[in-house]
Amino acid sequence: MANRRMFLQTLAGLPWVGGFLAPKIAQAAPAKRDYLKELGVRPIINAAGTYTMLTGSLMAPEAVQAWLSATRVFVRLDELHDAVGKRIAELIGCEAAMVTAGAASALTLGTAACMTGTDPERIRRLPDTTGMKTEVIIQKSHRFSYDHAVRNCGIRFVEVETREELERAVSDNTVMMLFLNHADPVGQIKAAEFAELGKKHGIPTFIDCAADVPPVENLRKFTDMGFSLVTFSGGKGLLGPQSAGLLLGRKDLIQAARLNTCPHADTIGRGHKVNKEEMLAMLAAVEAYLKRDHKADWREWEKRVRLIADTVASIPGVSTEVWVPEIANHSPHLRVRWDTERVKVTVADAVRQLREGEPSIEVVPGAREFLTISVWMLQPGEAQIVARRLREILKKAAA
Numbered sequence: 399m400a401n402r403r404m405f406l407q408t409l410a411g412l413p414w415v416g417g418f419l420a421p422k423i424a425q426a427a428p429a430k431r432d433y434l435k436e437l438g439v440r441p442i443i444n445a446a447g448t449y450t451m452l453t454g455s456l457m458a459p460e461a462v463q464a465w466l467s468a469t470r471v472f473v474r475l476d477e478l479h480d481a482v483g484k485r486i487a488e489l490i491g492c493e494a495a496m497v498t499a500g501a502a503s504a505l506t507l508g509t510a511a512c513m514t515g516t517d518p519e520r521i522r523r524l525p526d527t528t529g530m531k532t533e534v535i536i537q538k539s540h541r542f543s544y545d546h547a548v549r550n551c552g553i554r555f556v557e558v559e560t561r562e563e564l565e566r567a568v569s570d571n572t573v574m575m576l577f578l579n580h581a582d583p584v585g586q587i588k589a590a591e592f593a594e595l596g597k598k599h600g601i602p603t604f605i606d607c608a609a610d611v612p613p614v615e616n617l618r619k620f621t622d623m624g625f626s627l628v629t630f631s632g633g634k635g636l637l638g639p640q641s642a643g644l645l646l647g648r649k650d651l652i653q654a655a656r657l658n659t660c661p662h663a664d665t666i667g668r669g670h671k672v673n674k675e676e677m678l679a680m681l682a683a684v685e686a687y688l689k690r691d692h693k694a695d696w697r698e699w700e701k702r703v704r705l706i707a708d709t710v711a712s713i714p715g716v717s718t719e720v721w722v723p724e725i726a727n728h729s730p731h732l733r734v735r736w737d738t739e740r741v742k743v744t745v746a747d748a749v750r751q752l753r754e755g756e757p758s759i760e761v762v763p764g765a766r767e768f769l770t771i772s773v774w775m776l777q778p779g780e781a782q783i784v785a786r787r788l789r790e791i792l793k794k795a796a797a
Contacts, residue, residue, distance in 0.1 A: 454633035464682035504629035511654035525552035531573035638683030715740030
């Protein structure tokens with residue numbers, strides 16, 4: 399009871415309430431300190447999405463409660479790892495699972511697992527790969543900045559483009575096949591075929607799905623499809639800790655990944671520490687996410703998009719359209735365009751004004767010809783603020 403009381407008091411004192419449709423919580427005494435204000439760091443309204451540079455998502459209340467409960471006890475870390483992994487695997491419906499220090503951490507640990515298995519001597523030596531298989535097959539269009547987390551293990555990528563090239567590339571030195579789900583539309587070998595080819599040749603397949611919930615079905619889609627390993631970020635759509643992630647898949651590979659990280663000291667993943675707070679918060683986040691009314695979430699996002707679109711629609715020269723990314727951050731976005739001959743402000747300058755104004759607002763980065771707003775990380779009342787601020791900027795430029 400004391401832990402619950404502490405959780406509610408702490409949560410009420412924070413300037414946010416986690417979740418897409420945040421529950422109303424009774425007001426309590428304000429927090430004793432405003433650390434951000436003391437440090438001169440401005441909080442932002444996140445109309446961009448779950449970008450790491452913007453601290454991902456806000457933890458669900460259930461995850462916060464689990465985190466706080468863990469701060470009051472000591473446990474044996476391996477025992478907790480076992481129990482949390484078993485429970486998450488049961489919830490999602492996969493063979494095995496573990497909590498990692500983010501999706502990038504999972505890429506390193508999963509690769510190491512494929513290379514070392516449970517051999518203690520190989521685990522100790524990595525990234526010295528003497529005597530190990532070192533080639534990872536990847537489609538050329540699937541290369542991405544985070545594949546450095548795979549290269550950390552001392553592997554060499556073998557790039558292919560077609561099924562035929564992939565089959566020719568398979569050799570006695572092939573240790574793994576890597577797939578980036580976000581790049582599925584541009585690669586010639588699609589996800590299901592990639593997983594099938596891995597099974598055909600007896601090679602573990604690993605798919606990076608870091609930002610790929612929603613939809614909720616994705617949590618088990620790719621292990622069901624036949625991928626040996628799958629990773630998701632914990633601090634994006636799952637609303638868990640930003641510094642945590644999930645590695646799902648074959649029991650033997652998860653066991654090997656565990657041996658390649660903390661609390662095992664002489665390992666390539668020793669720095670990938672996951673504490674008890676992150677483990678329990680990640681478990682609670684998965685439980686809460688699976689119980690959510692995802693259709694209600696979607697209706698709320700659509701409502702926010704309409705509100706912003708309607709607010710700016712009456713300005714001459716301004717047009718809007720709803721856009722839903724096919725993969726990654728799969729939720730309704732609003733694209734706002736305007737005729738700069740009639741509304742005399744560039745997209746870049748509008749982005750700057752939103753950022754520098756009060757409150758500071760971040761939109762989807764990389765805007766050039768149009769401005770893109772993501773609404774799924776907005777908290778209650780923030781869609782109205784974004785709509786008002788954007789209208790003020792565009793209306794003033796149109797005067």
